[in-house]
Amino acid sequence: MSGGRETVLSSLRRALGVTGDDTVRRAGVAARLEGAGGPSLALGRLSGDAAVQAFVTRAQGLSASVEHVAEIEGLGSAAARVIRRLGLPPRVVMASDPLLLRGMSGFAVQGIATRSGAAEAADSVGVNVAAAAVAETGVVMMTSRPETPTSLNLLPELWICAVPRSRIVGSYEEALALLRRDYGLRLPRAVNFIGGPSRTGDIEEILQLGAHGPKTVHLVIIDAL
Numbered sequence: 001m002s003g004g005r006e007t008v009l010s011s012l013r014r015a016l017g018v019t020g021d022d023t024v025r026r027a028g029v030a031a032r033l034e035g036a037g038g039p040s041l042a043l044g045r046l047s048g049d050a051a052v053q054a055f056v057t058r059a060q061g062l063s064a065s066v067e068h069v070a071e072i073e074g075l076g077s078a079a080a081r082v083i084r085r086l087g088l089p090p091r092v093v094m095a096s097d098p099l100l101l102r103g104m105s106g107f108a109v110q111g112i113a114t115r116s117g118a119a120e121a122a123d124s125v126g127v128n129v130a131a132a133a134v135a136e137t138g139v140v141m142m143t144s145r146p147e148t149p150t151s152l153n154l155l156p157e158l159w160i161c162a163v164p165r166s167r168i169v170g171s172y173e174e175a176l177a178l179l180r181r182d183y184g185l186r187l188p189r190a191v192n193f194i195g196g197p198s199r200t201g202d203i204e205e206i207l208q209l210g211a212h213g214p215k216t217v218h219l220v221i222i223d224a225l
Contacts, residue, residue: 054135054170056221058137058138059133059138062138064195064217064219065082066219067219068221069220073102075127075160077110078220079092079107079112079127082160088158090112091124092107092123093115095116096148098147100127100162118149126151126156127152128160130219131143131167132175133163133169134193135170139195141191143188143192144189144191150192157214157216158214159217160218160220162220168221196217197215197216
C-alpha cells in the first residue's frame, strides 16, 4: 500500500476509533456485500446457455465480433483469422495469465509470434483474458494485475479477449461476486468494464470507432472453460 493512502486510512481509523484488524467490522462488511441487492433487469437473471446467447447478442450490438472455440488451444486459430482479415502483422502481445500460456502452442502453429507483457505503442494486437462477462449488457470485466496489464485491452488496434464460458454471468452483481471470490479483500488496482471498440461522436456528431482505444474487439468464448 502506498504511503499516502496508508496515511489517509490511518487518519480515518483514528477518527473512528477503530483499527484495520477489526474482525467484527470486517465480518459485517462481508455480510452486507453478500446480501447486497437492488433492482435487476430480466436479462440479469439469466444463466447457462441463455446467458451466453444474451451476452453474444449484446456484445455484437456493441460492434464486437464474437466466436466460440472448444478449447483454449483454439485461440491461436481464432486470432490468426481476424489478424489476416485485418491485414495486421502476425505478432501479438499477450497477458502472462496461466490460461493464455496454456494456449500459446496454438499461436505457434499459426505462425504468430508472441510476447508476454504490457502493450507498447508499436503493438498492433493485444490478447487478454476476461475476469467475467455480463449478459445484460454485453460487456466484459477486466482486472488490472501484473499478469494482465490494462494496456493490452486499451492500446493495440486489435484487442482479442478470451472469455471462459463459465465466466459469463447474468448481471454486474454476479460479476462483482466473482471478483470478491477471486480476490477476497485484496482487490486488483483497477477494474474495467469494456463494451466493444472505443468510440466517439464528438467530431461533427459522427460515430467514429477506435478514437481512443482498439478499433476492433474480437471476443473468443472458450466453451470448455
